[in-house]
Amino acid sequence: METYTAFRIHQDEAGHRAGFEQLPIPRPGPGEVLVRVAYSSVNYKDALAGTGRGKILRTFPLVGGIDAAGTVEASEDPAFRPGDAVIATGWGLSFDHDGGYAELLCVPASWLVPMPEGLDARTAMILGTAGFTAALAVHRMLTNGQTPALGPILVTGASGGVGCVAIALFARLGYEVVALSGKAALADWLHRIGATRILGRDALADAKRPLERARWGGAVDNVGGELLAQITRTLAPHGNIASIGLAGGHQLETTVMPFILRGVSLLGCNSVDVPQPLRRTLWEHLATDWRPADLDALLSKTLDFADLPEVFDDMLAGQTHGRVLVKIAPSTQP
Ligand SMILES: NC(=O)c1ccc[n+]([C@@H]2O[C@H](COP(=O)([O-])OP(=O)(O)OC[C@H]3O[C@@H](n4cnc5c(N)ncnc54)[C@H](OP(=O)(O)O)[C@@H]3O)[C@@H](O)[C@H]2O)c1
Structure with a gap:
């Protein structure tokens, strides 16, 4: 029987365990595509799933990894042909379907995005779900009237995967970007990727009244909790x-004052099930007019597939920064 290598997560009476396994090569059914994965990446969600410290997977066992990029090996859908370069992020990957930490990935054709010109498997996975989510935030904010004239964009969790791409995207689009980060030692790097100013994590701690001095034209928040409440109080009108x-937390305790007196909008972003047309549009932007000036500058680490499990604990402990790339392809060679 022909097999492929996958990083598989189990949860049963014996508890959580995850590791590399050999699985039988799947044959794509009608409407499905088999992809040979070249690169994946590590997002916060992947670290939660890989360690069993968050309820991410809906069914077990499953192959981990919410991201993958590679080449079509076999297709039972007319939209894709062998050799096509593709990206898969979100949908059911590492949720209720095997994910991208595998040499082969069999998915519905409707989950795949053709690789846009200007990106390849490696650069697409430097961006990954983190970059796609940052692009979704940019899209939602621009669609809702965000302009540089409203004021600077505050990015929280700035040194993280989503945060660093959000900084680079808004900088590329001509915005002043203020990075809020708990990692003072990364100040030079944050400046290099596009932040004009850097604040510590408690910089807004005194913003306690329903409306405080307006300081930001807009914000991309990766932290939630009290920090998100502080942002609502300090956002400029119509931001x-x-x-x-x-x-930093899932609760939000604020008042309606910023919304009804300043016309502030709180825009939810869910990257998982973004419909195909918008998905393709956002990837096109990431490849062209929104593309970060230096994609490699966002990358902090490239792991060989075999070293993948090493990074999960560090990420959950806040000891990683930027984007973490996983090179899957080399282990496919005999
Ligand atoms: N809505 C969606 O579709 C979507 C998609 C992707 C990710 N997410 C979520 O977005 C967040 C960021 O994801 P990511 O992949 O970028 O993760 P990440 O790379 O681990 O970045 C998270 C960053 O948040 C900051 N942080 C960590 N713990 C904190 C705490 N206790 N209090 C305040 N700040 C803290 C740190 O930045 P500093 O040290 O610089 O402060 C850290 O680098 C996660 O909550 C993730 O689940 C949501």
């Missing part, structure tokens, strides 16, 4: 907040 993450 937008893209709510993406909960690295």
Whole structure:
């Protein structure tokens, strides 16, 4: 029997366990595509799933990895042919379907995005779900009237995967970007990727009244909790907040004052099931007019597939920064 290598997660009476396994090569059914994965990446969600410290997977066992990029090996859908370069992020990957930490990935054709010109498997996975989510935030904010004239964009969780791409995208689009980060030692790097100013994590701690001095034209928030509440109180009239993450908490205690007196908008962003037309549009932007000036500058680490499990604990402990790439392809060679 022909097999392929995958990083598979189990949860049963014996508890959580995850590791590399050999699985039988799947044959794509009608409407499905078999992809040979070249690169994947590590997102916060992948670290939660890989360690069993978050309820990410809906069914077990499953192959981990919410991201993959590679080449079509076999297709039972007319939209894709062998040799096509493709990207898969979100949908059911590492949720209720095997994910991208595998040499081969069999998915519905409707989950795949053709690789846009200007990106390849490696650069697409430097961006990955983190970059796609940052692009979704940009899209939601621009659609809702965000302009540089409203004021600077605050990015929280700035040194993280989503945060660093959000900084680079808004900088590329001509915005002043203020990075809020708990990692003072990364100040030079944050400046290099596009931040004009850097604040510490408690910089807004005194913003306690329902309305405080307006300081930002918009914000991309990866942290949630009290920090998100502080942002609502300090946003300029008609500004937008893209709510993406909960690295600091899932609760939100604020008042309606910023919304009804300043016309502030809180825009939810969910990258998982973005419909295909918008998905393709966002990847096209990431490849062209929104493309970060230096994609490699966002990358902190490239792991060989075999070393993947090493990074999960570090990420959950806040000891990683930027994007973490996983090179899957070399282990496919005999
Ligand atoms: N809505 C969606 O579709 C979507 C998609 C992707 C990710 N997410 C969520 O977005 C968040 C960021 O994801 P990511 O992949 O970028 O993760 P990441 O690379 O681990 O980045 C998270 C960053 O948040 C900051 N942070 C961590 N713990 C914190 C705490 N206790 N209090 C305040 N700040 C803290 C850190 O930045 P600093 O040290 O610089 O402060 C950290 O680098 C996660 O909550 C993730 O689940 C949501």
